[in-house]
Amino acid sequence: MSVVEAVVVFAIVWWLFFLMLLPWGVERNEAPEEGHDAGAPVRPKLVRKALAATVLAALATAVIRWAVESYLADF
Numbered sequence: 001m002s003v004v005e006a007v008v009v010f011a012i013v014w015w016l017f018f019l020m021l022l023p024w025g026v027e028r029n030e031a032p033e034e035g036h037d038a039g040a041p042v043r044p045k046l047v048r049k050a051l052a053a054t055v056l057a058a059l060a061t062a063v064i065r066w067a068v069e070s071y072l073a074d075f
Contacts, residue, residue: 001068017057026044
């Protein structure tokens with residue numbers, strides 16, 4: 001797997017994990033102010049979710065790279 005392929009796999013896997021992590025830990029605002037969406041989260045914790053997605057994507061990319069290098073998978 002070349003560097004370009006690894007970067008592409010990492011980017012796709014990162015977005016997959018990030019979108020899966022978005023709904024976790026969301027707290028609804030019970031008394032929203034006028035003009036605010038009632039379903040908007042109080043604190044979305046996006047930095048924490050982005051860091052978790054980065055760690056998970058790095059691990060998944062390493063596993064995918066190992067599988068490709070071991071000829072268990074081919075792209």
